[in-house]
Amino acid sequence: MSAPAGRARRVLAATAVAVAGTLAVGMAVAAPSAAQAGPTLGQLAAAKGRYFGSATDNPTLNNSAYTAVLGSEFGQITVGNTQKWMYVEPSRGRFDYSQADQIVAFAQAHNQTVRGHTLVWHNQLPSWVNDVPAGELLGVMRNHIANVAGHYKGKVVHWDVVNEAFEENGARRQSVFQQKLGDGYIAEAFKAARAADPNAKLYYNDYNVEGINAKSDAMYNMVKSFKQQGIPIDGVGLQAHLVLGQVPSTLQQNIQRFADLGVDVAITELDIRMRTPRDAAKDAQQAADYRAVTNACLAVTRCVGITVWDFSDGHSWIPSVFPGEGAALIYDEDFAKKPSYWAVYEALGGTRTTTTTTTTTSGNNGSGCTATYRVVGQWNGGYQGEVTVRNTGSTATTGWTVKWTLAQGQTVNSLWNGTVTTNGQEVTVRNANYNGAVAPNGTTTFGFTGSSAGANPIPALTCATS
Template sequence: MFRHHPPRGRRTAGFLATALVALSAGLTAAAPTAAAHADTTLGELAEAKGRYFGSATDNPELPDTRYTQILGSEFSQITVGNTMKWQYTEPSRGRFDYTAAEEIVDLAESNGQSVRGHTLVWHNQLPDWVGDVPAGELLEVMRDHITHEVDHFEGRLIHWDVVNEAFEEDGSRRQSVFQQKIGDSYIAEAFKAARAADPDVKLYYNDYNIEGIGPKSDAVYEMVKSFKARGIPIDGVGMQAHLIAGQVPASLQQNIQRFADLGVDVALTELDIRMTLPRTAAKDARQATDYGAVAEACLAVSRCVGITLWDYTDKYSWVPSVFPGEGAALPWDENFAKKPAYHAIAAALTGGSPAPRGECTATYRVTSQWQGGFTAEVTVGNGHTAPITGWTVTWTLPGGQSVSSAWNGDLTVGGQEVTVRNAAYNGTLSRSGSTTFGFQGEGTADTPADMTCTPSPATQSSGVIG
């Protein structure tokens, strides 16, 4: 995984009351869709192409039932994001603990999902005692750790990230404790130990910033080439793919192909594509294009076996904590709504073109208020060239609010979730057209934080109040 990542972890068949909140400057992103994948998951679409599409996860997220429902249904593969790492599995020398890792493996197995093991040897997230092992003993300690963990999960995993992030950006070896005390041979020795412990699991080298051709990927390429020539058991290369919107390497497909030509598989193991915040329609569109391009690059190479998101929702993304001012890196937003990136991935996996893109916006303002109640008006607008033939606005009521009635729209309330659909006479909006609906509420006139507008399927997309 990515070197700055903080602790985180196969399926077959969530101002002022009078302020105006305008979506036109915010998240009104165009969301490409294709009717062919409307009821099909990304995992199923990928399997139809002979690939998997997966997500990483971590134990602290599992109590979130909405999260785990999507995790268990949308993906065909799961990566254990953190709790197979050395600090968790062998916290003191010779004492092994797989309790946390087993929780995720058990969950994946119960959902019929395949599991990727991550990771056996890495310079980060090591227990302190590893650094104190004398140089003459570390090779045997490393072998023992690999043997014990790989043997424990034998027959239950499809891949192991055997060694993670062993190279610097210039292609030199990272001066980890293993490099310093064992030397260049430690990577080959790690792979040999893993193969001895499980003859069937696929063994991978995994790293970041090796997606494009350059000094770092060249160094990994030469290592893999050497391993294949010497009979060192390596089955694949994991390209983490922590990318930036607008900066997907132009040589991505070419690079995947050159590794495949060495006789190894390639997996995109930790995909996310971050942007500078705040989100906008233009940034979402750029990100969607990039996600589609990454999926297409993988599909273009027969030995690119699958894609794994580094978790699937912005709610649990590692990016904002490491890159201040950046985020919104994943295909689901923090409220589990599918972003344009999701539909671009689906379109790439179907091999089709995205459907015509539409946009609608929902602009909210309070029109009057009194003690214990208020009225509000929502302007629904079309910001795209294609007509909108219908719209739906949804939001979650702020604490203490309720809605008693609405006009110029069809109101449904379920708990704190409010849905207003167009009336028979105001669903069609031409380019730059708009309409309004209103409602009466009880409680304080706080502005909802998650008001979303979705056009009818012919021009489907969403705009979210931010």
Template sequence: MFRHHPARGRRTAGLLVTALATLSAGLAAVAPAPPAHADTATLGELAEAKGRYFGSATDNPELSDTRYTQILGSEFGQITVGNTMKWQYTEPSRGRFDYTAAEEIVDLAESNGQSVRGHTLVWHNQLPSWVGDVPAGELLDVMRNHITHEVDHFKGRLIHWDVVNEAFEEDGSRRQSVFQQKIGDSYIAEAFKAARAADPDAKLYYNDYNIEGIGPKSDAVYEMVKSFKARGVPIDGVGMQAHLIAGQVPASIQRNIQRFADLGVDVALTELDIRMTLPRTAAKDAQQADDYGAVVRACLAVSRCVGITLWDYTDKYSWVPSVFPGEGAALPWDENFAKKPAYHAIAAALSGGGPAPGGDCTATYRVTSRWQGGFTAEVTVRNEHSAPITGWTVTWTLPGGQSIGNVWNGNLTVNGRNVTVRNAGYNGTLGGGGSTTFGLQGQGAADIPADVTCTPGQSAGTPAQ
């Protein structure tokens, strides 16, 4: 599991935790049909077509979950070892190295043809206790030795190393870690030099949170990178963790990525998730989807933004609820591995940001009331793109024992267990980002259908097929 230090604002994931807090009764955001232009491509494949990677972090406890590993191995082109490359695991006692757990993940990624990012060599957290006891005069050599040993062990197998992680405070001052206190400002540059000597081919990154937008902390990192480039310190990239909040993506994110790129370094979004206040609602899902799309487009707009990594991909294993009580649902797959609207927003952005002919829409189904033998539900239809759509059709398969009595704000057709609802005459046209709702009354258990999809472009009164 990941241990994580509490902090204000967005935080990096330390130790992946178990399941996301259960969603409020009856709520499910159901994945829309994939865009027509991306219906057979994975996120990894779509990113590769743009000259980027799209990946996920993972941790060893999740690897016994076969459904999880199937998606992990098929959807992504890159893996980050979220936990077990950290110092407490790789050098638990001085001079004794153990890469068994990290190797399990690297081996899995290699068997799937996925590239691997190394995370992380020097961090103030998740250190074995003995590091703090090292005398000041010895710590630089201890740090160099740790970096040299670990980087050399994985030499030739990793594309990136997060060499130093989270060395700055929010105001741009240096974090007073054991390395800062006992070695001083030079420890970051010395860490990069040791990593370069151990593997000249791996790209070396500085990684931090709350540096996605322009502000005191990102300014301090910018000045450090600028100084390193001027002094010949071997830095190749900056990792912006991107632990974000729905509705609060920094407006300056693309401009900030570009200014780092202009220094001559690559940029990667290394730990992306976008959390919300629970419980989930259709409106929150829609905002989150917009935000994921915006972040992906910001990366694609800068040629030196080389890739994006989710901090694990499913709410089932998100770190967020354990660190931010009352918040969660931060990832593009829910805790049952269903794709959320965010997934399709990412796919659309990676495909070029344009909708399929006529636009794309999503349908989010939630139960609004229930009683013995019946229920009511509401479905929110949303146009996910800037171009308007004229007409929409929502379909799903009735769960066993369920039937639909009537629908309002839509036109209902039922063929066996196949349900089709088309727009009414007055709510078929949706502007960019616009939404509408229809309601229904059903009989039977209030089970939520698993395959609710939305298709744009069919107007009210279109005969059922």
């Protein structure tokens, strides 16, 4: 995988616009209630001795639909931006924790643990740090760590003490800390963090180190050396900003080798990006990739948890840094659960609702189709459905249409991979511009979220081709 170029822009893009390629109707969306049926990802992970969490950022705390999911689905929160140096020490010796404290308070109010991110990083530094004389910088770094980690003592379970100190070839990144302090600055940072908060687990965190390669080898050798020297390091974070279909084959082996050094491992910033727009095939591959990452973590006892780098496509950093790419997370921009969500859910031991119905066909001259309706998930006041259209004819379709009648109290709020119109209780879904051609015996799928009052009956559908 190529390095996430423009990473500094990434963290500033936490409130990026929704991925344009995801096809959805322009209706108001009812977010899933916190009182959804069945366990959450956080609960499922906890049952396996892990955590499953999400990063977040301050602007999104004002979005009630977003916070309803953030506060109920996850057992852990990472402060995406506002614990970084430019926010907490904008000028030398002046500390400001107001924004980061808001996120920590949110987590505490929802019984969620907090990962601290990050104490020492070459990006998002205030300009004054670069101007500190070499003879003073170690003291400045120690003072920063002592204040920030000290302020959050007892409130943060992990600290990403040093972030992204290696280049792709395994050489040390020539940051201001490396240039002025040399190789020893990382060890000094860990010592200072341990002194400031003896109970927090201390992590080194980096990207493109998920598989075994030159960069992860350099990280491995550093951790091994630290353990031999008695430098206080407790874990490593594998960021896991991955590309669709490119989960490293050596991921589990890599996690295991770090665990064998006597440190914990966390997947700290998981997302899996694709070329947009989404389609059923890309969604299926992304689901398989999320499942593979989750299974790799579950296979190693010292892999302690997984954090997605925010949970909704509408709040992802990817589109602003990788034009034409996105849809990298487990919820879409309307907070509907994607196939990738359900892959993680099942990998963690959850069981999906599988009620289905196969419906009537129509067509002539060798054409025809079936539509199979499935309730993917339900919660108080809402549900997510999925319809699979199969071409039962002998020639490829050029288009398809599925119709059904909603029961009283049901609505369709958001739909993807198709275009929807409603007339009272009558729903008509036609193919999108990219999935109308279906080969004989081939399938395509569209999904939707809706509201329901009381019962949520399975409707009878009709399917027609053109």
